[in-house]
Amino acid sequence: MTSPLFSRVAIVGFGLIGSSIARCVAEYPGLAKDVVCIDRSQAVCDRVVELGIAAAASTDPALVATADLVVLATPIGAFADLGAIIGPHLTPGTILTDVGSVKQSVVRDIGPHVPDGVHFVPGHPLAGTEHSGPDAGFASLFKDRWCILTPVPGTNEAAVEKLAAFWRGCGSQIERMEPGHHDRVLAITSHLPHLIAYTIVGTATDLEEHLKSEVIRFSASGFRDFTRIAASDPVMWRDIFLNNREAVLEVIQRFTEDLTALQRAIRWGEGEKLEELFTRTRAIRRSIIDARQA
């Protein structure tokens, strides 16, 4: 039997994604010998020990010194402070990565704290559910899903390839992108859809009580699909919008212009405009089915 890719993986922030990575290491031999948990919440550490999904769990960031792969899996708003705290404890040769949904801000916030000899390779597994916390994770979360790596120019190629191998071992397909390009693509495929879902569900919560109870009762006719997305982790999503501001504001602007045009078409009874758009959007669905992403 060949030795595993890594000796020890330290996961900082043990929520849905962090605990799913830990479960992958337990499930798929060849990834790492063991996993340790670092979380600022003692309750989370206690739960991780109870679940038996890490060899050790501590609130002490110095524990990263024992690992050769360190994965930051907290909400990205914590990254600047986290970089300052864990940077001094990282040992040369270690690969440092993250799972954040925005990549330019991560390069900005973590980059300055990475010591010489430590290889920083930002990453983003496109996977998740609307559930949070260490109990929510599962080993198959990353199976057949994309993991986007966004190393800056000059990053050690062997380190990038080793991290890619780790994610392939979790079941993912790998794509490499420039951080700014990642943020633009995700603004439209992920951040705008989540913002819209939060908005529409928020609009419903402001309705008169009797109408709200009926909206819940008859939610299966379209609304329900949005509530699942709008149940995602509040702090994680707050940080995504604050840290991908420019790209998100740009797509909101486009979206609003398009919605206003539709609103006007409805007001003036311009049926042919509506039908033309609704026919065009149907074609996009076919493309997604053809790309086997449906």
Add this chain to the structure above:
Amino acid sequence: MTSPLFSRVAIVGFGLIGSSIARCVAEYPGLAKDVVCIDRSQAVCDRVVELGIAAAASTDPALVATADLVVLATPIGAFADLGAIIGPHLTPGTILTDVGSVKQSVVRDIGPHVPDGVHFVPGHPLAGTEHSGPDAGFASLFKDRWCILTPVPGTNEAAVEKLAAFWRGCGSQIERMEPGHHDRVLAITSHLPHLIAYTIVGTATDLEEHLKSEVIRFSASGFRDFTRIAASDPVMWRDIFLNNREAVLEVIQRFTEDLTALQRAIRWGEGEKLEELFTRTRAIRRSIIDARQA
């Protein structure tokens, strides 16, 4: 064995919903002796005969004279013309219903053409998929889904109850509502979500080609859920928006105000406002799960 509720069901417009009702009659004994198809498209009639899902299929609306239950299942924009065409052929004692997603316009468009002695009971099964046409239907489409009936005051109670029994036989739960109230509830639970989904997918189709192909590739991160909704029948949805204009414009207005407030919070970095909303929307998801609609 007791005799079935109806002798013959005539379904006008044999798409997803119409052909699903026909399949229910074939599958569940007790609903009706047989089903006939009336569709203005000879190709659809031919296909219905091929599929063997109706006792007869014709483009001639006079065929409704042979039925004691007539179901209008075309896009609602055709209803005013359809009422004028089939009205004279309806025989006394017949129950006339429809499956349209807007109910005030249906009462307005069909009501004047209903002859004395014919019982008009508007209905709306809250069921559907993104697929269209006579091949897309299936008998379990209405199982455990709501069917809303919106009879106007003075409607024969026995006729309403008989139609309710028919839908219960298809697996549905019945709710009665005033037509205007139905249209307000559906504007938020169904019409706005579809409009938003059409808009966001439309926004994506206008992107530069290279970005568009990546949006399709990485669509699983949220966008994909919208494309399924935005693949719904274009003519059906055009007619819904044109015929529920007031209620839809009112909810678009509320939605746009809420989106603008979020946009401003993102621009000015007001994290606490975002987190507060995202926490509130999570509670709605729990209500839907508690109401067993998830």
